[in-house]
Amino acid sequence: MNISKSLKNLFRKPKRQENPYISPIYGGRWDTHPIEKKKIPEDPLLPEVAYRIVADEMNLEGNPALNMATFVTTWMEPEADELIKMGATKNLVDEDEYPQLKVIEERIIHMEAELFNVPDDCEPTGVVTIGSSEAIMLALLAHKWSWRKKRQAAGLDSSRPNIIFGADVHTCWEKFSRYFDVEMRVIPLQQDKYTINAEDIAPLLDENTIAVGVVVGTTFTGQVDDIQEINRYLIKHKQATGNNIPIHVDAASGGFVLPFYRPDFLWDFRLEQVRTINVSNHKFGLVYAGMGSVIFKDKSDLPPELPFEINYLGGSIHNYSLNFSKGSSNLLAQYYMFIRLGKSGYRKIINAVMDNAQYLEKQLSDSGYFEILTDANFLPTVVVKLINDQTFTAYHISDQLRKNGWIVPAYSLPLHADHIVVLRMVIKENFSRDLAEKLLNDILAAIDYLQKNPPQRQVIDEMQKESSKIKPHGVC
């Protein structure tokens, strides 16, 4: 959800009646006629006309190159685009017809397991998913099943599973808890503390805890939970109580950054309690939206009852997913990217992106208008808040930037830090130093405009009141 958009809706006038027809003016070229918007037309159109109508619908959309809101990749090479077309025709689950897709999927899973430093004595496994949300749900379901099996085998109650994570998680963690009936024990954030540590989880652990969730690159501030301390604490807890609680790492954003930018930082399978990791390939894996992965450190971490054996596509296939059919475009694109860039290619890109993030951060701090909320040390995310006593808010800056095509979201932080409104800019591969300069100039111009044309106090108060009611979980 775009918060500044929903706030804008608040002040919007009532909608006028929508015209139910699209009436393209291509009459001089093709014999066109109005078509109904919400009914499938009775008659066909020429392909050129249908294409033009759909393409024209996109003209009013934001420009992906100026979309600083999303972590999701917005540019790929033409060779990748060709593979994407090829993959669109092949259903990934149909492994009997397209066995090589399964081979490529397995290669990708093993490449990622190696990147995440899986120990030699483990046999990693995993699947590619539609994104990190599905990957997280599959990992947590496996932890729930493993926990339940252990409890049942010991003749203990298995009706009240719980999971521990911070309020810094993405909304998909709450989704898991709600959809799969697991009590969530959420650690609230605090002023100046937007991540969780061992002290936070200690009082919440018990014999019904299926896993502890740790984020490597949070959606809100780009920081990393104190994973090393949490791992140490869980090892001590295991030794003292015999209760072996796994960590699931949500590396949606950090999974392809840290191995290249901070390879010595311990966050992955090198840590004993880390049993599962998800990553968004469509973020810094550098492929378009629609792909994540979940990696199990060892086959034993995925209960064998969970993958389904299915035989109606003409052979026997094993499927562990929440949905079923999907194209193979992203799988092929990701494989292309791994072999095209190699580790050194990723290293170069990620380092350049981090450099640009730190440059933008410094310039914003030097402008005197912003406080840097979190240093861009782990993720190329610049998160700033306005220094107090301005006559306008971060939402107004966000709205002003829209006029120049920039999509820079403003939102309030989660629970207990929700009085803090930030602007977040995710730096991606296609954001050059030139664009950074342009964005900086446009931010300063927006501030100049707002200083000369201060919004009414009542509007600011309304915006702040509304923003505190909106959960900022839609940012990705």
Ligand SMILES: Cc1ncc(COP(=O)(O)O)c(C=O)c1O
């Ligand atoms: C840390 C984190 N986890 C999970 C998700 C959900 O990922 P996806 O959009 O791929 O389902 C996101 C954002 O998109 C995220 O930032």
